[in-house]
Amino acid sequence: MMALNFSVLPGKRGTISSTIVLFGLLCAAVFPLVLRQTNQTSLLLFSIYFVWLTLAQSWNLMGGYAGLLNLGLVSFFALGATVSGASMHAGLSLAPSILLGGLAGALFAVALIPTFRLRSDYFAIATLVIPVLMKPLVEFFIGTDFLVPSADITSAIDQYYIGLVITGFSIFGIYLLMRSKVGYALKAIGEDELASSSLGVNILLFKSIALVVGGFVASIAGSYFLEYIGSINSTIFLNLTYSLFPIFMVIIGGIGTFEGPILGALIFSVVNYSTENYFSGSTYDVLLFSVVIMIVAVLIPRGIAPSALALTKRITSRHSTKAVISQTA
Amino acid sequence: MAGLLSLDGVTKSFGGVTAVKGLSLSVDEGEIVGIIGPNGAGKTTVFNLIAGIYKPNAGRIIFQGTLINGKNPFQICKLGIARTFQTVRPFPKMTAIDNVIVGALFGRARISSPSSSREYCEKILQVVGLYQKRDRLARELTLAEQRKLELARALATRPQLLMLDELMAGLTSAEISEELEIIRMLRAEHKITVMLIEHVMRAVMQICERVIVLDHGVRIAEGTPAQIASDPLVIKAYMGERIKTGNKPEETTSADQESEASES
Numbered sequence: 001m002m003a004l005n006f007s008v009l010p011g012k013r014g015t016i017s018s019t020i021v022l023f024g025l026l027c028a029a030v031f032p033l034v035l036r037q038t039n040q041t042s043l044l045l046f047s048i049y050f051v052w053l054t055l056a057q058s059w060n061l062m063g064g065y066a067g068l069l070n071l072g073l074v075s076f077f078a079l080g081a082t083v084s085g086a087s088m089h090a091g092l093s094l095a096p097s098i099l100l101g102g103l104a105g106a107l108f109a110v111a112l113i114p115t116f117r118l119r120s121d122y123f124a125i126a127t128l129v130i131p132v133l134m135k136p137l138v139e140f141f142i143g144t145d146f147l148v149p150s151a152d153i154t155s156a157i158d159q160y161y162i163g164l165v166i167t168g169f170s171i172f173g174i175y176l177l178m179r180s181k182v183g184y185a186l187k188a189i190g191e192d193e194l195a196s197s198s199l200g201v202n203i204l205l206f207k208s209i210a211l212v213v214g215g216f217v218a219s220i221a222g223s224y225f226l227e228y229i230g231s232i233n234s235t236i237f238l239n240l241t242y243s244l245f246p247i248f249m250v251i252i253g254g255i256g257t258f259e260g261p262i263l264g265a266l267i268f269s270v271v272n273y274s275t276e277n278y279f280s281g282s283t284y285d286v287l288l289f290s291v292v293i294m295i296v297a298v299l300i301p302r303g304i305a306p307s308a309l310a311l312t313k314r315i316t317s318r319h320s321t322k323a324v325i326s327q328t329a
Numbered sequence: 330m331a332g333l334l335s336l337d338g339v340t341k342s343f344g345g346v347t348a349v350k351g352l353s354l355s356v357d358e359g360e361i362v363g364i365i366g367p368n369g370a371g372k373t374t375v376f377n378l379i380a381g382i383y384k385p386n387a388g389r390i391i392f393q394g395t396l397i398n399g400k401n402p403f404q405i406c407k408l409g410i411a412r413t414f415q416t417v418r419p420f421p422k423m424t425a426i427d428n429v430i431v432g433a434l435f436g437r438a439r440i441s442s443p444s445s446s447r448e449y450c451e452k453i454l455q456v457v458g459l460y461q462k463r464d465r466l467a468r469e470l471t472l473a474e475q476r477k478l479e480l481a482r483a484l485a486t487r488p489q490l491l492m493l494d495e496l497m498a499g500l501t502s503a504e505i506s507e508e509l510e511i512i513r514m515l516r517a518e519h520k521i522t523v524m525l526i527e528h529v530m531r532a533v534m535q536i537c538e539r540v541i542v543l544d545h546g547v548r549i550a551e552g553t554p555a556q557i558a559s560d561p562l563v564i565k566a567y568m569g570e571r572i573k574t575g576n577k578p579e580e581t582t583s584a585d586q587e588s589e590a591s592e593s
């Protein structure tokens with residue numbers, strides 16, 4: 001039997017994957033420097049993928065590690081966008097506004113804790129309904145249209161780097177969290193709640209921590225999205241794209257793994273980029289991505305990351321047995 | 330010796346089935362108490378009640394002078410009660426040592442970080458004899474090894490009261506002797522009080538100072554192993570099964586040897 005370790009806890013594989021991801025982020029950091037000055041506006045094309053990468057991180061923490069089925073990630077995302085928009089209008093500069101958007105999401109997450117106190121399925125239903133309820137509330141208290149003030153509009157290259165920093169922090173922040181005490185609790189809860197609580201793990205506390213951190217990350221992604229897109233309207237609360245696509249990405253890539261959300265978001269981005277550029281239609285990417293999801297769901301239900309790792313491990317172990325045989329021969 | 334744990338008129342029913350009926354018992358610090366009884370007698374339910382997995386319908390459970398029924402399992406663990414599960418519940422996709430680290434981080438030991446708990450957990454794995462397998466995933470371990478892992482995890486929480494639910498089922502005679510040695514050491518060196526549910530009578534007879542016999546959720550007998558072995562009510566509850574002390578191998582009948590062989 002082939003034995004595999006998909007654990008995010010300390011281990012050789014976790015270190016290799018995180019090194020690869022770190023290298024990828026460094027490449028992304030160098031990328032604008034190799035572009036010629038005139039091409040720098042093309043960076044705008046890539047900045048949106050930072051939003052998706054960050055949203056996938058958020059959903060994987062809640063849904064993959066803490067087992068909280070969040071069907072309304074858009075409520076965090078849109079709340080971040082609207083709060084940061086309102087903050088910029090109130091005179092706050094860009095960075096504090098983005099941070100305030102994130103804090104609003106964290107606070108909102110705290111308010112959601114009672115929904116999974118009793119039964120975890122209440123949480124899923126609540127998250128489904130809440131965006132619809134939040135739209136009129138936000139319109140009443142914060143506003144309907146949110147425009148980035150001209151003082152806060154950044155150049156393509158600055159925007160790219162802001163996105164990169166947010167993505168880097170979300171990936172490695174969650175990575176470090178999962179290697180900490182909190183990570184052990186979440187991993188144990190994900191495997192067996194009864195055994196965890198018998199070993200002293202306060203399930204409600206650690207699920208809440210995952211929700212609050214995940215909510216913060218998703219709302220930061222929303223704040224950044226406003227900066228990227230320039231203006232949004234409160235109807236964004238009704239846009240299911242931001243609730244569903246991150247789930248698809250995480251499932252495709254491998255739920256509850258370090259690599260999963262990154263891989264899923266990258267695959268989505270490649271599909272999205274090629275449809276935008278070669279078929280020039282926004283419906284194609286949804287279509288194509290849906291096909292990819294169905295293929296993955298049927299062929300590799302555990303997601304790409306775990307299965308790809310299984311394959312490489314099988315290949316490398318075959319090589320090593322061969323080596324051993326040839327040595328002994 | 331001070332009373333560590335006491336149950337007072339504890340009752341628990343599931344629908345129509347009353348698994349535990351008005352049970353009272355007490356355990357003193359440093360004791361090794363056995364709980365025996367036929368299948369379905371309510372033994373595991375007693376552990377689940379103490380561990381906070383079930384709330385009693387009636388009665389009080391008191392640990393070190395505080396009422397603990399109504400508390401959550403995680404709170405009870407932090408107070409110093411650890412248990413193993415009859416049906417093992419390892420974290421299958423975590424390594425053996427990571428399984429143990431969970432206990433060390435969140436139990437009564439409350440070690441502050443995974444890295445600082447590693448050495449402590451390696452020692453525990455050495456005690457139960459799983460050190461060589463520390464980096465294997467729990468699901469790759471044999472059932473006997475998973476039982477040892479259950480014990481290691483429970484020990485990592487640094488309990489005052491350790492409840493072992495059929496820890497020795499399916500172990501070989503040699504493995505049973507090892508486990509008994511570990512339990513003796515735990516009491517001698519770490520002052521751990523032990524309650525154990527066991528069908529392996531040799532183990533019960535050798536290690537327990539006191540044995541409580543349950544049948545249909547009621548305590549039908551209590552006493553030293555020797556008293557229990559000759560109690561007519563107990564013998565009746567076991568429907569004629571002969572309880573052997575196992576101290577003298579020459580007493581072992583051929584039927585007993587058969588059952589021991591099938592266990593291992």
Ligand SMILES: Nc1ncnc2c1ncn2[C@@H]1O[C@H](COP(=O)(O)OP(=O)(O)O)[C@@H](O)[C@H]1O
Nearest residue numbers: 343346348366367368369370371372373374375
């Ligand atoms: N969660 C449960 N739901 C329903 N019935 C249960 C549950 N747990 C135990 N029982 C019943 O309670 C009785 C005692 O079970 P248990 O405590 O497991 O016995 P033992 O450990 O002595 O073999 C049995 O009749 C069993 O079917």
Ligand SMILES: [Mg+2]
Nearest residue numbers: 372373374415
């Ligand atoms: Mg039982």
